[in-house]
Amino acid sequence: MNYESSKWSREAIDDVPVDAEELIRKRKRRRIIVAVVLILLVLVAAWMMMGRGGDAGGEKAAPKMAAGQRGGMPAVTFIVPGRQDVPIMISATGSLAAVRDMPVGIAGEGGRVVRVLVEPGQSVRAGQVLAVVDRSVQAQQASQLAASVDVARADLQLAQNNLQRAESLVGRGFISRADLDQKRATRDAAAARVRVAVAQLNATRAQIGRLDIRAPTNGLVLTRNIEAGQIVGAGSGALFRIAAGGEMELMARLPQSDLARLPVGAQAQVTPVGSSNVYPGVVWQKSPVIDPASRQGVARIRVPLNNEIRPGGFASAQIQAGVERAPLLPESAVLSDSRGSFVYVIGRNDTVERRPVVIGQVSDRGMAIIQGLNGDERVVQVAGAFLSPGQRVRPERAQAQPAR
The missing domain is CATH 2.40.50.100 (RNA polymerase II/Efflux pump adaptor protein, barrel-sandwich hybrid domain)
Structure with a gap:
């Protein structure tokens, strides 16, 4: 009986119609459900593992974040210039002339x-x-006057002889005292005529001499x-x-302010236009007046005679007017814009500050700052063009440069 019932059951099942497409869909749904369950299990496991290491990971992340914040501030090299003796040099141009x-x-x-x-x-x-100027006429006049001198001297000699003879006869009574006085007067007149003739001759000779330039x-x-x-x-x-x-000189034209601080005796270096040679000079005189139109005066610089120093030429000069103490900065530290020259200074809290400055002497050593800095500031040495006021930076002091 049991056999029959089981047989009946299989036959009954075999008799039931089966839909193949429906069976495939059910299998796909089961696979999707299994995949979603597995993903959820993986996510839960990962969440649990992160929960265990959260405290230790937070402690390690903090210093990394702080380091990242420090790394975000740019490193800036700065210098503390101090104050140095800087020669005051004045530039001038002018014309060359004879002293x-x-x-x-x-x-x-x-x-x-x-x-x-x-x-x-x-x-x-x-x-x-x-x-030499032609003197033929003057020479004839001189000859004539020389002959007149000879005549006057002959007359003088005759008068002198007559006077001597009369003096010898006056004692014997042959010549009166009146005749003796007359002969003495004649002798004196002859001597005077000699002097006049000699003076006329000398005047003519002097005139002849003046014909020579x-x-x-x-x-x-x-x-x-x-x-x-x-x-x-x-x-x-x-x-x-x-x-x-x-002796030659350079007539250097200077503004009134430069002329006022320029001492007589200051040393100068003179360079003629078109020449690379430099000649030493010295300021020997300053103009006592200022041109009211140009507000300039003249400093006269004596220079040695040379083939390149020619009157009427043009030359430039560098004049040392003294020494001043001022901060000295490299050219890379000084910037300029429409508002003028300035530097960046690292102030409190390592914040960048703009500082207007006035530039003095510029030389191979650097740029002297005559206004705007005391010398004890931290001045940005390079990369100032990439900074802005108020920006925080990471300052690093520049290494000392070897002395030149």
Whole structure:
């Protein structure tokens, strides 16, 4: 009986129709459910593991975060400049000229030029003949006067002899005292005529001597405005120009403020335009007046005679006007914009501050700051263009540079 019932059951099942698509869908749903359950289990396990290590991980993360915050502030190199002795240098330009430019003309009545004996650029001595003017007429006059002197001397000699003879006869009564006085007066008049003739001769000779154009002093001939055959006279003007002593100077034009602080005797370095040579000079005179139009004055710098130092040329000069104590910064530390020159200073709490400054002397050593800094500030050495006021930085002091 049991056999039959089991057989019946299998037959009954076999007789039930089965849907294949429905069976596939059920299997997919089971797989999805299993996958979701596994993912949930993995997430729960991971959450539990993180919960156990939370305290220790937090303690390790804190210093890492703090280090990250410190790393976010830029490292900035700074210097403390202090105060140093900085030479005060004044730049100037001007024209070259002779210290004493002496015009030389004719002193006499003039005439036709016979010879010119010097050329520009030639050194001359005091009294040296520069040019000779024709003197043929004056020479004849001198000869005539010389003959007059001889006549006057002969008359003097005759009068002197007559006087001596009369003096020998007056004692014997042959000549009266009145005749003796007359002969003495004749002798004196003859002597006076000799002196007049000699003076006239000397005056003519002096006139002849003035026909020679002579150098009034030792110096260097700068210009020559005379040629042989030219007629010259008192109205001819300067025939030569001579630099007295051959001394040259630079007429340096300076603003009133620079001229006021420039001492006489200051050393200078003069460079002619177009030349790389530098010549030493010294300020020997300052102009006592200021040009009201340009507000400038003239400092006269004496320089040695040289082929490149020529009157009328142009030159520049660097004049040392003294020494001042001021902070000295490298060029990388000084910035500028529309508001002027400035530096960045690291202030309290390592915060960047803008500090306006006034630049003084600039040299190979650096830039002198004459206003704006005391010298004990922490000044940003480089990278100032990438900073902004109020920004916090991580300051690092610059290493000391070896002395030059």
